[in-house]
Amino acid sequence: MASIVRPSLLRQTALAARCAKPAFRSNAIKASAFHTSTQRSAILPPGPLNDPVPIPNPSAAHGSYHWTFERLLAAGLVPLSIAPFAAGSLNPTTDAILCSAILLHSHIGFQSVIIDYIPKTRYSGLRKIFWWGLNVATVTVGVGLYEFETNDIGVTEAIKKIWKA
Numbered sequence: 001m002a003s004i005v006r007p008s009l010l011r012q013t014a015l016a017a018r019c020a021k022p023a024f025r026s027n028a029i030k031a032s033a034f035h036t037s038t039q040r041s042a043i044l045p046p047g048p049l050n051d052p053v054p055i056p057n058p059s060a061a062h063g064s065y066h067w068t069f070e071r072l073l074a075a076g077l078v079p080l081s082i083a084p085f086a087a088g089s090l091n092p093t094t095d096a097i098l099c100s101a102i103l104l105h106s107h108i109g110f111q112s113v114i115i116d117y118i119p120k121t122r123y124s125g126l127r128k129i130f131w132w133g134l135n136v137a138t139v140t141v142g143v144g145l146y147e148f149e150t151n152d153i154g155v156t157e158a159i160k161k162i163w164k165a
Contacts, residue, residue, distance in 0.1 A: 073105050084156040095154045099145040107138045 080101055084094045111134060118127040148155065 070108055073101060073108070077101055077105060085160070092149060092154060095149055095156050099149065099155055103138065103142055103145065106141075107134065110134050 080094075080098045084091070084098065087094075114127065114130050114134060118130055120127055145155070148158075152158075153161070
């Protein structure tokens with residue numbers, strides 16, 4: 001837009017400078033000097049905000065299948081969270097599928113938060129720490145849910161007891 005407007009402003013400034021009063025001529029010179037200034041580094045802050053983003057290699061499997069899997073997992077959590085209570089049965093398989101789906105859904109969600117808010121280019125060390133912390137937390141919660149399912153009452157029964165309390 002600025003490149004379209006700039007030549008017409010320069011023509012108007014030059015035309016006004018030829019046939020106007022001397023006071024206007026000094027203003028026209030100031031205006032033309034402002035528009036042709038090369039001191040734009042003071043306007044934009046220096047740093048990585050102005051660096052171009054590298055274009056990733058195109059891959060059909062990278063984004064679309066991942067997004068589809070996330071949506072299917074999120075939509076599948078609705079019937080999975082209702083089924084154990086509606087059926088009335090204490091099936092450990094249903095509990096295990098529900099716990100696995102919740103754990104995977106949470107892991108993918110926190111992974112997206114790390115990807116979005118900790119850029120790899122600026123904080124590569126911090127990102128690795130958070131990435132490994134997420135993996136350790138996911139394994140720890142998975143082991144805890146497994147122990148709760150096998151050695152205790154299970155998730156569905158615990159929710160029923162909390163609900164009636």
